[in-house]
Amino acid sequence: MSAKIAIVDDDVSMLGTLKGYVDKYGSEHGKTFDVKTYSCLSVFMSECANGFDIIFMDVKLPDGNGIDAIKKMRETNKDSIVIFVTDMAQFAVRGYEVRAMDYVVKPVSYYNFASKLEAAVSAYEMSRTAYIWIINKDGRTRLNAALIKYVEVFSHTLIYHTESGEYKEYGSIGLAQKKLEGLPFSPCSRFYLVNLAYVTNVSDSTATVGGCRLDISKRMRGQFLKDLNNYIARGGMLRSGDGEDGSL
Numbered sequence: 001m002s003a004k005i006a007i008v009d010d011d012v013s014m015l016g017t018l019k020g021y022v023d024k025y026g027s028e029h030g031k032t033f034d035v036k037t038y039s040c041l042s043v044f045m046s047e048c049a050n051g052f053d054i055i056f057m058d059v060k061l062p063d064g065n066g067i068d069a070i071k072k073m074r075e076t077n078k079d080s081i082v083i084f085v086t087d088m089a090q091f092a093v094r095g096y097e098v099r100a101m102d103y104v105v106k107p108v109s110y111y112n113f114a115s116k117l118e119a120a121v122s123a124y125e126m127s128r129t130a131y132i133w134i135i136n137k138d139g140r141t142r143l144n145a146a147l148i149k150y151v152e153v154f155s156h157t158l159i160y161h162t163e164s165g166e167y168k169e170y171g172s173i174g175l176a177q178k179k180l181e182g183l184p185f186s187p188c189s190r191f192y193l194v195n196l197a198y199v200t201n202v203s204d205s206t207a208t209v210g211g212c213r214l215d216i217s218k219r220m221r222g223q224f225l226k227d228l229n230n231y232i233a234r235g236g237m238l239r240s241g242d243g244e245d246g247s248l
Contacts, residue, residue: 002031002032002033002034003033003034003053003054003121003124004033004034004036004051004052004053004054005022005033005034005035005036005052005053005054005055005056006035006036006037006038006044006048006052006054006055006056006057007019007022007035007036007037007038007055007056008037008038008039008041008044008055008056008057008058008061008066009037009038009039009056009058009061009085010039010040010041010058010061010062011039011058012039014058014085014106014108015037015038015039017108018037018056018085018108018113019035019037021108021110021113021114021117022035022117023035024110024114025113025114025117025118031121036052040061040063041061041063041064041066041069042063042064044069045069045072045073048073048077048080049076049077051077051080052080053080053081053124054080054081054083054117054120054121054124055070055080055081055082055083056083056084056085056104057069057070057082057083057084057085058084058085058086059084059085059086059088060086060088066084066086067084067094067097067098070082070098070100071097071098074098074099078099078163078164079144079147081101081120081123081124082098082099082100082101083100083101083102083103083104083116083120084100084102084103084104085103085104085106085108086103086104086105086106087105087106099163099164101116101119101120101123101163102116102119102120104116119197122146122197123146123147123197124146130144130145130146130183131143131144131145132145132179132180133179134160134167134168134169135169136168136169136170141167143160143162143167144162145180145183146195146197147162147163147164148160148161148162148180148185148195149161149162149163149195149198149209149210149212150192150193150194150195150198150209150210150212150214151173151176151180151185151192151193152191152192153171153172153173153176153190153191153192154191156170156171156172157169157170157171158170158171158172158173158175158176160176161210161212173187173190173191173192173193176193177193180193183195184196184197184227184231186223186224186227186228186231187220187223187224188207188214188215188216188217188220188221188224189214189215189216189217189220190217190220191215192209192214192215194207194209194214194224195209195210196227196228196231197231198210199228202216202225202228207224
C-alpha cells in the first residue's frame with residue numbers, strides 16, 4: 001500500500017514543484033505515492049479526516065495558519081507525519097508544539113526536500129510493522145516504535161518520549177534495547193536510548209534529538225557515532241532543525 005501524501009500551499013507553482021519532487025523521489029527509489037495537492041487550507045481541513053500518512057504544510061496561508069490547522073487536526077489525528085514548508089524558519093520551529101517531524105525552508109531544493117521525504121517515508125514504513133508493548137500498573141499500551149524519539153531511564157523507570165507524549169514502565173535501558181532490537185536505536189549514555197531518525201545535531205558532548213539536548217557519555221560516544229554513521233550509510237537521513245546544520 002502506497003503512502004498517502006498531502007501538499008498544502010497557496011502558491012500553485014510551489015505545489016507543482018513539490019509534487020514534481022515527490023514524483024522524482026518515487027522514480028529514483030522505486031516507490032509510488034498517492035499525492036493530493038491543496039491551495040486552500042479550508043478544503044484540506046475538510047478532507048484530512050480521511051487520513052494522510054505524510055503532510056507537507058505551508059505555515060502562512062490566506063485562509064489560515066498551517067500550525068494552527070495541524071493543532072486542530074491533532075485532536076482526532078495523532079499519527080500523520082507532518083513537515084512544515086515555510087520561508088520563515090522561526091515560525092516552523094513552533095511545529096514541535098504540534099508534533100511535527102521536521103520543516104523545510106523555501107526556496108526548496110530537491111536534495112533538501114528529498115532528505116525530509118526520505119525520513120518521513122522511513123518512519124511511515126516502520127510504523128506499519130514495528131510496535132512495542134509498554135506494561136505498567138495501568139495495563140498494556142502498544143507504541144509505534146517509529147514515533148519514539150528517545151527512551152530515558154530514571155530511578156528504575158523507563159520513560160518513552162514519543163510524538164504523542166510520555167509513557168512509563170518499570171525497567172532498565174537493557175529492557176528497552178531488547179524491545180527495540182533491530183530498529184535504529186542507539187544508547188548515547190547509560191540514561192538515554194536514542195532513535196537515530198530524530199537526531200538533528202551532534203556536538204562533542206551532546207546530541208539534539210527531537211528538539212531535546214541529551215548528554216553523550218565519553219564511554220559510549222564512539223559506538224553512538226558509529227551507529228549513527230551506519231544508519232546514514234544505509235539510507236537514513238539526519239534531520240536539519242533547531243537552527244543547526246545536522247552535521248557531525
